Amino acid sequence: MSKKGACMVHDDSEHDHDNDGRKVKCLSCGSPYEGFFCFDCHSLLSFSGDMDYFTMLEVEKRPVIDTNLLKENFLKLSENVHPDRYYNSSRDVQELALKSSSLLNKAYSTLKDPKERIRYLISLENDREAPVSKHASAETMEFFIEASDVCNKIDKFAKEKDRDEKTRQDHLKKLNELKEETGSKWEGVLREIAALDKEWLSDSNDSRKLKVRRLTILSHELSYLSKLQTLIDELIVAIS
Numbered sequence: 001m002s003k004k005g006a007c008m009v010h011d012d013s014e015h016d017h018d019n020d021g022r023k024v025k026c027l028s029c030g031s032p033y034e035g036f037f038c039f040d041c042h043s044l045l046s047f048s049g050d051m052d053y054f055t056m057l058e059v060e061k062r063p064v065i066d067t068n069l070l071k072e073n074f075l076k077l078s079e080n081v082h083p084d085r086y087y088n089s090s091r092d093v094q095e096l097a098l099k100s101s102s103l104l105n106k107a108y109s110t111l112k113d114p115k116e117r118i119r120y121l122i123s124l125e126n127d128r129e130a131p132v133s134k135h136a137s138a139e140t141m142e143f144f145i146e147a148s149d150v151c152n153k154i155d156k157f158a159k160e161k162d163r164d165e166k167t168r169q170d171h172l173k174k175l176n177e178l179k180e181e182t183g184s185k186w187e188g189v190l191r192e193i194a195a196l197d198k199e200w201l202s203d204s205n206d207s208r209k210l211k212v213r214r215l216t217i218l219s220h221e222l223s224y225l226s227k228l229q230t231l232i233d234e235l236i237v238a239i240s
Contacts, residue, residue: 053107115222
């Protein structure tokens with residue numbers, strides 16, 4: 001029997017767990033693998049509902065992660081759980097492969113994006129979903145509002161049938177200036193997140209809570225800047 005044909009499907013209730021209730025044990029060979037796939041006997045595993053994205057992709061649960069390792073682990077797991085590998089398997093195995101692949105893609109897209117990764121980490125730390133775009137700093141909000149006003153003006157210009165060339169050039173220059181300033185602010189937020197990441201794993205509970213509060217603000221900063229960056233890029237395309 002091929003390794004692929006030997007795949008087994010197990011319900012969560014059948015798995016052994018560690019003291020945290022997160023360990024998934026392969027019932028095919030007894031290996032204590034946690035994740036989608038047992039690399040000892042090449043069996044697909046039903047993942048534990050308690051498993052977070054960091055654990056799935058085998059990277060440290062912290063604000064800044066090794067993105068090269070993240071991609072490497074994602075590609076390794078994707079290759080083994082991809083539904084195309086199981087087209088001759090039972091329907092249960094095919095469905096499990098499809099579900100695993102979909103969840104794996106979602107986990108990867110979340111962790112590779114710093115904005116989404118920080119929001120997700122905050123949700124884990126607070127044990128509830130992080131709020132979206134609520135309270136950014138006064139400086140960022142002022143910049144966002146002013147830049148949005150400029151973008152709205154240029155958006156009206158972009159919809160005009162007979163556009164003046166000089167005005168178009170001026171708008172294009174302004175958009176590129178805003179794009180550069182938005183990128184600079186984005187990098188500034190990432191630098192502050194990197195500073196908060198230091199000693200993250202060894203922080204006391206009180207220190208961690210303070211950092212999570214600051215991360216929540218920074219996640220809102222990233223959210224506003226991301227929206228603005230998308231709007232600017234769309235307008236540059238529209239009037240180029």
